[in-house]
Amino acid sequence: MTTLFTSHRLNGLTLPNRVVMAPMTRVRAAAGGLATPSMAAYYAQRATAGLIVSEGVQPSLIGQSNPGTPGLYTDEQVASWRPVTDAVHTNGGRIFAQIMHGGRVSHPDTIGTRPVGPSAVPAVGDVFTPTGRVPAPMPRALDTAEVPEHAESYALAARRGIDAGFDGVELHGANGYLISQFLSSNANLRTDRYGGPIAHRIRFAVEAVTATVEAVGAERTGIRLSPGTSFWGVEETEVLDLYTALFAELAPLDLAYVHLEATADEDILVALRRQWPGTLIMNPTLPMGPRLTGRDDADRWLGLGAELISFGRSFISNPDLVERLRAGLPIAPVDEATYYEGGDAGYLTYPAHQYAASAATVIAEPQAA
Numbered sequence: 001m002t003t004l005f006t007s008h009r010l011n012g013l014t015l016p017n018r019v020v021m022a023p024m025t026r027v028r029a030a031a032g033g034l035a036t037p038s039m040a041a042y043y044a045q046r047a048t049a050g051l052i053v054s055e056g057v058q059p060s061l062i063g064q065s066n067p068g069t070p071g072l073y074t075d076e077q078v079a080s081w082r083p084v085t086d087a088v089h090t091n092g093g094r095i096f097a098q099i100m101h102g103g104r105v106s107h108p109d110t111i112g113t114r115p116v117g118p119s120a121v122p123a124v125g126d127v128f129t130p131t132g133r134v135p136a137p138m139p140r141a142l143d144t145a146e147v148p149e150h151a152e153s154y155a156l157a158a159r160r161g162i163d164a165g166f167d168g169v170e171l172h173g174a175n176g177y178l179i180s181q182f183l184s185s186n187a188n189l190r191t192d193r194y195g196g197p198i199a200h201r202i203r204f205a206v207e208a209v210t211a212t213v214e215a216v217g218a219e220r221t222g223i224r225l226s227p228g229t230s231f232w233g234v235e236e237t238e239v240l241d242l243y244t245a246l247f248a249e250l251a252p253l254d255l256a257y258v259h260l261e262a263t264a265d266e267d268i269l270v271a272l273r274r275q276w277p278g279t280l281i282m283n284p285t286l287p288m289g290p291r292l293t294g295r296d297d298a299d300r301w302l303g304l305g306a307e308l309i310s311f312g313r314s315f316i317s318n319p320d321l322v323e324r325l326r327a328g329l330p331i332a333p334v335d336e337a338t339y340y341e342g343g344d345a346g347y348l349t350y351p352a353h354q355y356a357a358s359a360a361t362v363i364a365e366p367q368a369a
Contacts, residue, residue, distance in 0.1 A: 004298050005326055008050065008307055010279060011219035011256050013094055013167060015050035018302070019322050020259075020281050020310040023053045023098040023170065023224070025066060027340040028347060033058065033071030034080040040087040041348055045319035047093025050308065053170050053224075053259070056100030056177075059157035063150075065102025065177065066128045067110050068342065072097065072157040078164045085165030096168040096222065097161040099154050099212075103178030104139035104187070105232050115139045116150070118181050118188040118195060118204075124233025128340075136232070144192045150178065151204055155211035158221070168220035171208055174261055175287065176232030179205045179223075183242060184234040198238065202246045213253050222257040222281075223250070227272065228264035240268050247275045257281050259310065273305045282306035295325050320352040329353050 008015045030036050043052055058064040058071045071077045081097075088095045104117030109129040117139035126133040142150065158169040173179035181187040182204035188195045194203050205223070212221045225246075228239040236242055250258070259281040260269060273280055282304075284297035298309040315321050317334040324331060330353070338346020 002302060004295070004302065004309060005322075008279075010051065010308075013051075015094065015308070017048075017050040017322055018308045019050050019298075019325065020308050021046050021049040021052040021315045021321075022283055022287075022310040022312040023055055023100075023172070024312055024316065025055050025069065025340065026347065027066060027068035028342060029068055029070035030080075032074070033064070033069065033077050035070050035077070035084050036080070037083065038344055038348060039070075040084040043084055043095060044087035044091045044093070045348070046315055046321070047088050047091035048320065048322040049093065049315070050322075052088060052093055052095040053310070054095060054097045054166075056098050056172055057157065057161070059099050059101055059153040061111055062106075062113060062116060063101035063103075063153060063178070064111050065100065065105050066340075067130045068340075072099065072160045072164065073153075078160050081161075081164035081166070085167075089165070094167045096170050096220075097158075097164070097166040098170045098172050098224070099157045099161070100172035101150065101153060101178040103181045105136065105177055107134065107137055109134075116142050116146075117178070118142065118184075118190055121187050121189060123176065123187075141190075144194070147194055147204060148207065151207040152211050154208045155215035158212045158216045162216050162220065168222065168256055169212065169216065170222040170224055170259060171205075171212060172224055173205055173208075174224045174226035174231075174263075175229060176234045179208060180226065180229065180231075180234055183236060183246075185237040186235040187233070198242050198245050202242070202249060205246060206249045209250060209253060209255070213255070218254045219256055221253075221255050222259055223255065224259040224261070226261040226263040226287075227268060229261070230263075239264055240271060243272055244275050247272065251277050254278065257308070259283065262286055270304055279307045280305065281308040281310050283310040283312065287312060292331070294331070295328075298325075316346075317350045318353075319350055324353055 106115040120141045123136035257279040282301040317332045
């Protein structure tokens with residue numbers, strides 16, 4: 001019987017359990033988008049996960065969404081990640097880098113230039129800048145000739161990620177960022193081969209994934225998707241048709257996995273499970289929603305056909321989450337105020353569960369001579 005603690009073969013990797021640490025922005029990188037020793041400790045503490053997916057890593061400066069996030073587009077960034085991946089591997093773990101191009105969800109104060117997107121349509125909401133949150137700016141619509149280089153940026157970052165010691169990469173195609181913007185029916189108003197009908201709106205995602213597979217191999221490539229998402233004001237029409245078409249294009253590539261978020265009705269997600277022939281990672285509860293993913297959610301989706309289950313915020317406050325789930329131990333609450341604050345507080349300061357040892361005293365009787 002398959003359980004959350006059954007091993008799983010993920011193409012070239014053997015995962016000791018089916019618990020995945022979901023990617024979560026923590027904003028702890030050093031200047032220049034460099035990974036830090038604290039980041040090495042943070043991920044190493046959580047290496048009992050079957051698989052760790054890192055926080056979003058920008059593939060280029062123009063792809064950066066938030067200040068304080070790490071990159072994979074310079075030699076210095078690659079070197080800074082090696083102690084992180086080494087620490088995870090030393091602790092027996094496996095880690096993929098999530099490659100995240102923010103597209104229109106950025107600001108000139110963060111990247112030094114106007115953000116880009118499929119169309120000149122701003123995101124809905126305030127974006128983070130070095131001096132605080134401000135309304136999302138109007139992006140510059142990419143020219144048709146420019147689009148392929150942004151698709152290729154995922155592949156270039158993936159190659160650097162493998163050089164940095166990651167076991168693979170996950171393309172961030174969810175939550176209103178660049179790939180999601182191209183999939184959208186309101187952020188993407190293009191009339192060229194990248195916009196309009198579904199076959200055109202999926203083209204950027206397919207090109208980005210194909211380039212990455214060619215760069216590092218299908219067994220090292222996954223993608224995260226959020227069907228029907230509304231993050232940053234994106235909308236998607238014909239959700240089931242959209243993702244069915246996308247899966248049809250991606251299936252022949254034999255990816256390591258597709259990682260779905262619970263951003264659509266369950267009947268749509270179950271239908272997509274049936275459409276995808278490979279490994280599915282399921283994030284069973286709405287990202288940043290009111291409820292954390294629990295053991296019951298995981299067991300339910302294993303029963304619905306997912307091979308792996310991702311947990312997000314619970315991993316922040318429970319570095320030993322796998323053991324807590326296995327033993328039915330309490331899940332410690334997370335301090336939301338330290339999600340994105342710099343420093344080690346709320347980052348490295350959550351302890352593992354402490355077992356209460358019995359204080360019984362045993363008095364030994366004298367041995368007979």
